[in-house]
Amino acid sequence: MKRTLLLCFIHGFKGGDDTFGGFPEHLQALVSHGLPKVDVRAIVYPKFETRGDLAECVSRFRDWLQEKVIDIEVANNTPSPTVDPSVRTILIGHSMGGIVAADTVLGITSDRPIGDADSTEPILNSSMFPYIQGVLAFDTPYLGISPGVVAHGAEGHYKTATSALTQLSGLTGALWGGKAASETDKEEKKDPAAALPPASEANASLPSWQRWGKVALYAGAGAALAAGGTAAWLNRDQITEGWTWVGSHLEFVGCLMKGEELRKRVAGMGTLNKELNIGFCNLYTRLGKNALSKDDGSMVGSVIGNQRTFCNLPQKEGKEFWHEAINDESGDEIAAHTTMFYPKDNPGYYSLAEDAKNLIVHWPIKTDWYESSSDDT
Known part of the structure; x- marks a missing residue:
């Protein structure tokens, strides 16, 4: 045969x-x-x-x-x-x-x-x-x-993160209305009131995000976080399911530990x-x-x-x-x-x-x- x-x-x-x-x-x-x-x-x-x-x-x-x-x-x-x-x-x-x-x-x-x-x-x-x-x-x-797989990977991620932070620091000036972030920070240290928006008629005609500057940004960030927390609560079942999925996969490869x-x-x-x-x-x-x-x-x-x-x-x-x-x-x-x-x-x-x-x-x-x-x- x-x-x-x-x-x-x-x-x-x-x-x-x-x-x-x-x-x-x-x-x-x-x-x-x-x-x-x-x-x-x-x-x-x-x-x-x-x-x-x-x-x-x-x-x-x-x-x-x-x-x-x-x-x-x-x-x-x-x-x-x-x-x-x-x-x-x-x-x-x-x-x-x-x-x-x-x-x-x-x-x-x-x-x-x-x-x-x-x-x-x-x-x-x-x-x-x-x-x-x-x-x-x-x-x-x-x-x-x-x-080495982890170490070399971590080094690559470190370089990527450093590059991203450098770009982000250059972007902050644009976010604060064109003034460099470092200059804004110096002014705030001298006069904390500098962070508050000027109350003038000319300023009133500007869009709210420009009129209220950092205050509006921080408030917006807080609202976003609050909304995110609400979304997380509403989707808690899916999040739990996601962690179960991750845990199950870790159980499969857990033999490597x-x-x-x-x-x-x-x-x-x-x-x-x-x-x-x-x-x-x-x-x-x-x-x-x-x-x-x-x-x-x-x-x-x-x-x-x-x-x-x-x-x-x-x-x-x-x-x-x-x-x-x-x-x-x-x-x-x-x-x-x-x-x-x-x-x-x-x-x-x-x-x-x-x-x-x-x-x-x-x-x-x-x-x-x-x-x-x-x-x-």
Whole structure:
């Protein structure tokens, strides 16, 4: 019977069907060339709710994957899918999708969730269904997000805010009727009455906002705040719903804040690689030439350095599972993270695809399972 290698792509937080662009088809073609005896297929997990409990999301994905694999097994007329499956799957996740992939295979091989505090060393189950051959992650923050992402982002926001304040200070003169704000402030310090509008007949003909100057502006601001408070009260249900939405999303990505759980997940994948020959790798983005030039004179670059990545890297254990994918075009970590599957934004796109293909082809697929694949029914 013809064996099937299923490449299953899982997008990350707030991602969708377009996350991977044309990468699934590209990688499918490369792997088909490298593994000609099997039927290589690529499927993309549809857009899902990236909110709520991560374990629930993993459970929904596992049910969906199981149905897809059963459909293929039925079409292949497989005598015993659980004993000798005709389908093996590579889970390919981007960002948080890599965590969903890892938790899926950890659950299938141990039937215990990664966050189970009462769990002891799991008993590994090699007779898994669906059969997961490997987890290939792309820029997944298995050990959390790099501090540089926050630091460089904060520096950019600081510069933007400084520029905005400079423009705003130049605008204040126009707001106060053409006189520079600093001059007005000096006059008010000398004579507090200077802030009050002059009571003259000529002045009475002016529009109210000019006649009453700052007094009218402050009163208007107060009225606006009062109106805003009223609107907030009237829309309190929507605001509460909004906070619930935010909290639910934070719950989904909250696993990135649980250091012990993160380390446990990576250690679990290392064990599966060693004991069950399940492939595991995280191809992470690192900024190249364009970012290095921007570090000159940077208040952040002098502290964090120029090795700018989106995800934290292991210091000792597990380093063999992290492979860098350099992006010489992007100037910041988040842009490199979100555009890694688009050749126009990532000059290293084709090298990335080749590295992914080599990993999959050289994982222990060429076993009796692979060699027994044929077109005979």
